[in-house]
Amino acid sequence: MKVLFAAAELAPLVKVGGLADVTGSLPLALGRRGLDVRAILPLYRRFVPSEGTTGLGRSVRALGRECPVWRTDRPGFPVYLLQADDLYDRPGVYGEGGQGYADNDRRYGLLAAVALELGEAIGWSPDVLHLHDWHTAAAAVHARRRGGPPSLLTIHNLAYQGVFPRESLPALGLGEELLVPEVLEHHGQVNLLKGGILSADRVGTVSPTYAREICTPAFGEGLDGVLRALPEPPLGILNGLDLERWDPAADSAVAPIRAADPLSGKAANKERLCRELGLKSGPVLAGMVTRLAQQKGVDLVVQALPRLLDAGVSVALLGEGDPALAAAWEAAARDHPGRVAFSRAFDDALARRIYAGSDLFLVPSRFEPCGLTQMIALRYGSVPVVRRTGGLGDTVREGEDGFVFEDPDPDQLAEAVGRAVGALAREDRRRILLQRGMARDFSWDASAGRYHEVYEGLVRCAPQGGGER
Numbered sequence: 309m310k311v312l313f314a315a316a317e318l319a320p321l322v323k324v325g326g327l328a329d330v331t332g333s334l335p336l337a338l339g340r341r342g343l344d345v346r347a348i349l350p351l352y353r354r355f356v357p358s359e360g361t362t363g364l365g366r367s368v369r370a371l372g373r374e375c376p377v378w379r380t381d382r383p384g385f386p387v388y389l390l391q392a393d394d395l396y397d398r399p400g401v402y403g404e405g406g407q408g409y410a411d412n413d414r415r416y417g418l419l420a421a422v423a424l425e426l427g428e429a430i431g432w433s434p435d436v437l438h439l440h441d442w443h444t445a446a447a448a449v450h451a452r453r454r455g456g457p458p459s460l461l462t463i464h465n466l467a468y469q470g471v472f473p474r475e476s477l478p479a480l481g482l483g484e485e486l487l488v489p490e491v492l493e494h495h496g497q498v499n500l501l502k503g504g505i506l507s508a509d510r511v512g513t514v515s516p517t518y519a520r521e522i523c524t525p526a527f528g529e530g531l532d533g534v535l536r537a538l539p540e541p542p543l544g545i546l547n548g549l550d551l552e553r554w555d556p557a558a559d560s561a562v563a564p565i566r567a568a569d570p571l572s573g574k575a576a577n578k579e580r581l582c583r584e585l586g587l588k589s590g591p592v593l594a595g596m597v598t599r600l601a602q603q604k605g606v607d608l609v610v611q612a613l614p615r616l617l618d619a620g621v622s623v624a625l626l627g628e629g630d631p632a633l634a635a636a637w638e639a640a641a642r643d644h645p646g647r648v649a650f651s652r653a654f655d656d657a658l659a660r661r662i663y664a665g666s667d668l669f670l671v672p673s674r675f676e677p678c679g680l681t682q683m684i685a686l687r688y689g690s691v692p693v694v695r696r697t698g699g700l701g702d703t704v705r706e707g708e709d710g711f712v713f714e715d716p717d718p719d720q721l722a723e724a725v726g727r728a729v730g731a732l733a734r735e736d737r738r739r740i741l742l743q744r745g746m747a748r749d750f751s752w753d754a755s756a757g758r759y760h761e762v763y764e765g766l767v768r769c770a771p772q773g774g775g776e777r
């Protein structure tokens with residue numbers, strides 16, 4: 309079976325968030341099952357063609373323009389890179405200074421259109437299109453009306469929907485007749501994610517709980533009614549981890565941590581991290597690696613900070629994003645030297661040292677489609693304290709390998725941290741918590757099997773002979 313992944317980012321070539329981790333690792337697990345998976349994404353400036361990256365010798369024609377396409381071979385699957393320098397040769401991926409590029413409709417409208425034309429250029433026709441988030445959702449609209457291959461649209465974060473004025477339709481290669489509530493129209497504007505939801509053959513999300521949550525007004529971001537009306541409810545397939553990339557026993561950025569004796573490895577990493585960040589090594593250390601956004605609940609930690617410090621907890625945060633939240637954390641680090649550390653510029657090696665050196669790992673998200681940081685924390689022997697939402701509730705078990713609180717409330721967060729501190733104070737209990745967490749199987753194998761089943765079902769149900777579906 310042949311599957312084309314279409315996405316805006318793919319690790320390690322281009323990474324902004326968790327989407328890239330999924331598109332960079334799920335194809336490997338599918339390949340191990342015998343599927344022929346390939347991917348397409350834009351050729352951004354931050355990706356520099358290197359040895360092994362070659363042009364195809366021809367262009368793909370879409371939306372009235374000829375676009376060169378390059379190929380780079382990742383271990384396990386090829387990735388095709390769409391070149392359109394006027395659209396993608398820029399400092400940012402989605403935008404700059406916290407603002408999206410004004411022509412993101414053209415940038416991702418072209419990517420979606422090319423996803424349908426790529427097969428002819430490379431002599432390879434996909435059986436299924438696997439589309440990721442709003443950036444490629446228009447491909448489902450094109451495919452349904454042109455008799456293209458069946459499509460699965462995975463929603464990684466419903467909060468981002470690709471909303472543009474109706475004047476964007478020509479740039480997207482879509483006609484005015486599609487600006488109706490049954491396809492693209494939403495409150496008088498073009499909503500690409502809505503169009504993809506209503507046009508794709510199946511819709512999925514990245515955890516079972518998030519699949520249920522997005523069908524409710526509280527989490528549906530205005531599309532809950534659309535999702536509830538689908539012929540089949542959204543799939544909820546939990547994301548996995550690339551276990552080779554996240555291996556605490558072999559990670560060159562940290563001292564080895566092994567499940568047989570996790571406490572010794574953790575102690576060495578904590579001492580190193582505290583020296584690096586200027587923190588006192590005695591208190592319980594809570595780590596965070598996150599975007600600075602309201603969604604991630606980093607403001608809740610600031611509000612809970614007096615109680616955390618009184619409980620003997622220090623905090624190390626690595627992240628970038630909202631300037632106001634960054635300023636709040638900079639002030640906290642100034643006010644509490646040796647107890648609070650904030651690193652604003654993202655650093656992958658430092659992130660790994662935080663996972664390896666922290667005793668606790670805080671993920672107090674207001675909503676979290678899946679979340680990978682809590683899985684990485686478990687694997688690196690850092691006990692997660694999470695809010696019960698989305699994939700956080702699907703992956704962390706209260707008192708068994710982590711601690712869970714219910715509402716986005718600083719007092720509930722502080723109480724959960726208190727329970728965790730009490731558990732860590734007993735060496736035998738801490739050892740059991742770490743060993744249970746490190747033993748969890750977060751590989752992609754089980755989820756890849758579910759995706760394989762979905763693809764087979766789409767192919768079986770696909771109409772024959774082309775034409776509008």
